[in-house]
Amino acid sequence: MIAALLLLAAYLVGSLSGSLLLGRLRGVDIRTQGSGNAGGTNALRTQGWKFALGTVLIDVGKGVLAVGLALWFGDGLAWLPWAAGFAAVLGHVWPLFHGFRGGKGAGTLVGALLVLWPVAVPVLVGVWLLVLTATGYVGLSTILAAAGLVPLALLTDGESPRLVFAAVLALFILFTHRSNLARLRAGTEGRFDRVRLWRRLRRGAA
Template identity: 50%
Template sequence: MMALLVMIGAYLLGALSGSLILAPLFGRGDPRLSGSGNAGATNALRTGGKVYGASVLLFDVLKGVLAAALLPALAPAGPAWLAFACGGLAVVGHVWPVWFGFRGGKGAATLIGVIAVLLPAALAVAVLVWVATLVLTGFVGLATILGMLTVLLYTLIMPSTAAMLVFAGLMCLLVVYTHRENIARMRAGRENRFERVMLLRRGRRSS
C-alpha cells in the first residue's frame, strides 16, 4: 500500500508544472498560450527570457530528482523497481498534469532529473549526444530524442535490470510521442533552430 501511495505522490509531484507555477513571479502569462504552446523550459526561454527559462529548467529537473531519490525512500520495503516507477510517473505527471488540465510539457527536463539519479552514467553519454546534435543541427527536439535513444542503447549494451530496460524503453517511446510535432516539422522543413549554438549557421530564423 505504501508503494502505491508513493507512486501516486510521484505523479502528483511531476504534475507541478514549473513554467505555470513560476510564470506569475516573472510577470508572465500562461506559457501554453504563446510560443510553441508547450509548458516546458524551452518555451519558457523562448517567451520569457533566460532567467525564467533557467528557473523553469531547474524546477522541473529537481522534481525529477525528488521523485526518483526521495519518494522511494518513504517505502523502504517496496519493490526494487519502485524508483523507476516513481521516476516514470513523475515524467507522466509533467506531460499530463492533473493540476493544469492535463496540458503540460514534453517531459525532457523532468526526465533528466530522474535519469541523473537512476542512470547517471547513461545520462553522461546522452548529454554528449544531445550537445553534439544541438550544435550540429540546431534542433532541440532532435537532440532530445537522440539523447533518450542513447539512454536506451546504454541499458541494452551495459548490464541492466529488467526495471532499467522497461523504464528506458517506455521513456524513449514517450519522448518520441511528445516530440511528434517536432518530427513532423523537421520532415516538412519547418522546424525552427537555435542558430546561436550552431557551429555551422544556415541563415535560418532562430527559435
C-alpha cells in the same frame, strides 16, 4: 498500498510545472505564447534565460524528489523508483494542477536519471549537445538523446527495470515530440542557428 501512494505522489510532484508556476508569478502563461509548450525551450524563447533556468531547475528537481521518495519509503522494491520516475514524467506532460497541458518530459527525465542512473546523464547530455550543435533542432536532439538510453542500458548490462525504463522513456519522449517530427518533415521546425557550431567550423575550414 505503499507503492500505489508513492506512485500517486510522484505523479502529483511531476504535476508541478516549473514554467507555469513561475509564469503565475509573472502573470503569463507560456502555453499561450511561442510553440504553446510548457517546457524549458519555449520558456527560453518567450521569457528569457533566467525564466528558463528557473523552469529547468524546478522540472529537474521534481524528478529527483519523486524518485527519492520512492527510494526512501519504497520498502526496497527494485522496480518502484523507476516507476516513480516515469510517473513524475507523466505528471509533467499531463499535470493535474494545470489542466493536463504540460511540457514534454525531458527535464523531469533528467532529474529522475540523476538519482536512478547518474552515469547516463553525461551520455544523455553529450548526445543532446552533439545533435544540437550539428542541427540546431532542440526537439530532434532530445529524441535522439533519449533513444541513446536504450543501447547504453544494453551495453552496461542493466538490470531489467533499467532497460524497461530506458525503452519506455525513449518511446514516450518520441511520442511527446511527435509535433516536432511533423514540423521537421514539413520544413517548418524552428532551429537555433547560433548553436550550429559544426557549420561554423566547416565554413572556417573552407
